[in-house]
Amino acid sequence: MQSFTEENYLKIIYHLSVISNPVQTNAIAERIQTKAASVTDMIKKLSEKELVNYVKYQGVTLTEKGKLTAINIVRRHRLWEVFLVEKLNFKWDQVHEVAEELEHIKSILLVERLDEFLEFPKVDPHGDPIPDQYGNFADLSFLKLSKLKTNEKGTITGVSEHSSPFLKHLEKLGLTLGKRIEVSEIIDFDGSVELLIEDRKINISKEVAKHILISK
């Protein structure tokens, strides 16, 4: 059984592993809002428990055991996010903080029943896939909206940025999951994108377009 803190470290290491493997001490420190020295201490502890492989000055990788634990936390986090949006009418920019707490509730029965209650959702409110109880993802292939060419169409199925300001911005523009869009023009000057959505024409910056995920 892991402490909240250990679980947080495992989850962060898991997410950072996607970007670079092994994961560096400083990267963890930044994400977990702590100092590098504290990270080193915790890594030693996780290594002791065989949840990570650790070589001094080389960074860490998750062991199989550590990876499964991390995926399970991600599963709980995303299921709770679905619950908050679907059942308690939270907005998609309000769920993350609360899910950060709920994900640490330790009860296998709770998670399985919650999954059932939500009718086994495959994705969370941000389009991120929810692993099953064995840690398997239905891996969905996403494309950045910024990669679409003029006249190409697609459906919004995810976001790669979860900050509240960004999500609220999208909401205001009507750019929510499931919406069908078409790129009507890409502006040379700044790379911003003009979109057609439900007969409206809107313009989004390149920066925003990069964080919207599309399936065709």
Add this chain to the structure above:
Amino acid sequence: MQSFTEENYLKIIYHLSVISNPVQTNAIAERIQTKAASVTDMIKKLSEKELVNYVKYQGVTLTEKGKLTAINIVRRHRLWEVFLVEKLNFKWDQVHEVAEELEHIKSILLVERLDEFLEFPKVDPHGDPIPDQYGNFADLSFLKLSKLKTNEKGTITGVSEHSSPFLKHLEKLGLTLGKRIEVSEIIDFDGSVELLIEDRKINISKEVAKHILISK
């Protein structure tokens, strides 16, 4: 903002206050599974934060602030118990442990939305009243089943013992909330009670009868 531990102390002190005020160090130690010395330390801290009134060797009482905090934790605990039973099909003997964790999730919005989602329940799965957001209880008056005389009738509306074995036992006998019962006989020899429930005749010990709460 209080830590989990502080919240647990406040809740226990609140519950013990009903029985004896002020609350003794040893009573807290026993309920919280710790040593008296640790309790003294924590009491000092809570006193520092003006959540309890503390006089050395005299025990503690909750301040108004402390009482409101405690009631709020009780509110969250009971709302989550309702959720687990009503929405996730937990049995009434399975909810307490999980609610002990869920009660510490800090989000005012979460609690208010949960309350709404559950349609503002007045009691939890054990018949205990759920305070509103201002800390007001709809105080229901209960009577111990053991106080009923022969031929008296009543409805089961609560239990004063929450252990899993006890609750499972009641469940097996069909003695669940809302059931109508009639005392058909009180056995002289051991004080056990013979009941009529849904045309069946069952016998329960005096000990069990003491922990079943009735409204007429």
Add this chain to the structure above:
DNA sequence: ATTATTTTTTAGATTTGTCTAAATTAAAAA
């Protein structure tokens, strides 16, 4: 190949909540 910079680790201290053992105080018994 040195030197400079960045990253990481160690050493030692701090905070929170706990413990044991010993000292105090209060309550009960003689």
Add this chain to the structure above:
DNA sequence: TTTTTAATTTAGACAAATCTAAAAAATAAT
């Protein structure tokens, strides 16, 4: 009212997770 017992508090230590400052290792620049 003294003595005995029970309850409570203090003193000092410990584990978990963190921090700052300093040392060590790895990388990058000259």
